[in-house]
Amino acid sequence: xxxxxxxxxxxxxxxxxxxxxxxxxxxxxxxxxxxxxxxxxxxxxxxxxxxxxxxxxxxxxxxxxxxxxxxxxxxxxxxxxxxxxxxxxxxxxxxxxxxxxxxxxxxxxxxxxxxxxxxxxxxxxxxxxxxxxxxxxxxx
Numbered sequence: 001x002x003x004x005x006x007x008x009x010x011x012x013x014x015x016x017x018x019x020x021x022x023x024x025x026x027x028x029x030x031x032x033x034x035x036x037x038x039x040x041x042x043x044x045x046x047x048x049x050x051x052x053x054x055x056x057x058x059x060x061x062x063x064x065x066x067x068x069x070x071x072x073x074x075x076x077x078x079x080x081x082x083x084x085x086x087x088x089x090x091x092x093x094x095x096x097x098x099x100x101x102x103x104x105x106x107x108x109x110x111x112x113x114x115x116x117x118x119x120x121x122x123x124x125x126x127x128x129x130x131x132x133x134x135x136x137x138x139x140x
Contacts, residue, residue, distance in 0.1 A: 001070045001071065001072070002032075002069070002070045002071075002072060002079075004030075004031055004032060007030050007031065007032060007065060007079075008030055010030075010076075010079060010080060010083055011028070011030045011063065011083055011087075014080060014083050014084055014087065015028070015087060018084065018087075018118045018119060018120070019084075019087050019090075019091060019118065022087070022090065022091045022098070023098070025096070025097040025098065026058075026059065026060050026061055026096070026097050027060040027061070028060070028061045028062075028063065028090065029046070029060060029061070029062045029063070030062070030063040030064075030065065030083070031062070031063075031064060031065070032064075032065055032066075032067050032069065032070050033064035033065060033066065033067055034066075034067050035066065035067035035068045035140060036066055036067070036068070037135075039066065040065070040066050040069075040078075040082045040085070041063060041064060041065045041066060041082040041083070041085065041086050042063070042064050042086070043061060043062070043063050043064075043086040043089045043090060043094065043095040043096075044061070044062055044064070044095050045059040045060075045061060045062075045095050046059060046060050046061070046062045047059050047060075059097075061090060061095050061096055063083065063086045063087075065079065065082060065083065066082070068138070068140050069082070071140060073138070074138070075126075075130055077123050077126050077127060077130075078127050078130055078131070080123060081115075081120060081123050081124055081126075081127040082127075084115055084118070084120050084123075085111055085115065088110075088111045088114040088115055088118075089105055089111065091114065092105065092110065092111075092114070112124065
């Protein structure tokens, strides 16, 4: 089984290698979440310090990855592509303090385009193929 430390190392690697031009203005955390069939990951604002920070608008960013992905039977590229997808949202200003570039996070293939421009085209194809062929039959 994969650990949260392993997940943090994947985030650090992907961020440094592919998103190094995106300033991390706040702290970005990652963890495994609940097991789900319909959602691979999500990104959200978290207010760890208290009410005053919420009022001031200060927050950290948390990426939550599907709990099924703890299983090493899930290919690493599926996890990596999911992390990159969420970092694309961060770069576009969703759940991050960066200026929001678009009104809608997925409309018009913005995330796919971002991932392609950062070198994830082949990985995204592999992820899509694996999800289509294997995800439904995966028993976890």
